[in-house]
Amino acid sequence: MTTGTATPRRSRLERQIGLKTVLIAFAAVALAPYLFMVVTSLKTNQQFADSFWQVSFPLHFENYAVAWEQIQPYLFNTAIVAAISIALILLIASISGFVLARYRFAGRGFIYGAVLVLMMVPGLANLIPLFIIMKDLGLLNTYIVLVIPYTVGGSVLGTILIRNFVEGIPQTLFDAARLDGASGVRMYRSVMLPLSLPVLGTISLITVSEVWNDFFWPLLVISDNSLRTVSVGLQFFQGQNATDYGPLMAGYLIASLPLVLLFTFLSKYFLAGVQGGVPGAH
């Protein structure tokens, strides 16, 4: 590739115009739906009918106010559910991962095996029986019923990720801590936790995106509109505003924004999560 031919062709090769064109075309097609969403979110229905494609002035930012009014409770619920789930997951998974990585005891292999198996089984397979269990416990239409499956899925993945990570921490660190008289709890808190912050961050992000994206579970267990999370809420919202294109698209955008921002600023952890959280356990 680097071996140059005649000079005029060489400069074209050098700039790789063909490659870039194809890649830009890919990106354009992939992003088109989202761009369309942004453009339409600023129109009235009249503008939408008149100029289907173009940005049309004046821009109607009030569509966002209309949409926000309806979307905001869903965002709030999602944030609460995600926050509770993350707190539980980090607590459970960090303790379990630490113990499984650093101690040897009867049943260690069995317990870890039981966790690994769950990685292989998608949570959706449990949808029907879990629904009945929650119904019998009287938990339908609560935050708890949403939190539980995310906590289970996240604890499974988190325990595995943290165990693998803690096994990679050099033993000398723990030995040094013990020489200084640190107990197990102290080692967990002062050696392992600070070192595992990146993994904990990755697990948190996976959980946020799981809560944001999960559809069937909230669809089935929540019928009270004021408790809906984003994905199911959006579908309801779509039903309410099906012919009000501006606010509809504005709502989609508002619902996407938190995830898009997380993705933008934490893309390193996000991608690590996507690639590390692999076998679709949730």
Add this chain to the structure above:
Amino acid sequence: MVVTLDAPSLMPPSTEPRTTGSRPRKRVVIRWWIYLALLPLAVFIGYFAYYPAVSAIFWSFFHWQPAAESTFLGFGNYITMFSDQIWWSSFRNLGLIFLFAVVSWVFPLLAAELLISLRSARWQFTMRTLLIVPMAFPGVVTALVWGFFYSPNDGVINQTLKALGLEALAQNWTGQESTALLSLLFVGFPFIAGLPFLIFYSSLQNIPTEVLEAAQLDGVGRFARFWQIDLPLMASQVRILLFLAVVGTLQYGFVAYILTAGGPDNATMVPILRMINVAFQGGDWGYSAALSTTLFLITIIISAVVVLARKRGSSTADGGAM
């Protein structure tokens, strides 16, 4: 699934707190607090993952009425399942969805190859970022926006056809049997933003430059390089992707729910939707439990096969992603 028992020597010192006294009988000491520490995890996965799975198996043998007396049916529900046309056609749809998913890897693969060939690091970074941005959007938003694209009157696709003077080609894309499934499959086109692309791209990045330089010295062209270097080096990753595609396909559902709800006339029915419909619309919980158990077993069997194949296969395959 690599169980790394990397250094047994690490374990013994850490297991035994250096208390004085109990030296001679190390093994007898049962450190109850270890089990206490694992209790929350055990309770959660026991009660909310294993117990439901087992109870689904149990109830699948009943005419299960959660609110009333359930009657034992034996294999009745399973016999019903074998003659359930909708259930089996939903698996045919899954097969098509899986095939389409695998074939559509052409796009991420091509994009990764093109991207890695860009010499400007800045261009590479920019294009990579643009290509993966759709991953940041919630799946439901993507499905809803595509639903809007497909809508028969104001939909983007039909409007485009109209603008091009091809009004005759306009369709009720998701509303007619002939195009509904295809419409679902095209959601997310060109399918670049996703795990396959990330995996292809990172394995291409990880090919040692010496290998590429040696190939260049031997006069290996760009296409030959793809077949002889890139593809073989990606083989183990592709196997992981295949497994994930199977598991992902079995879970396929919400896009169909949002765009077509399994219709028209069950043309886009998938197992998850069938299972939900049977329980929540038909009220036949026992039968739904049988369907759920079947799905569960299929997943377990596929996973077990893959795990065994991986164990038996090259031990060099790094379990990084699993």
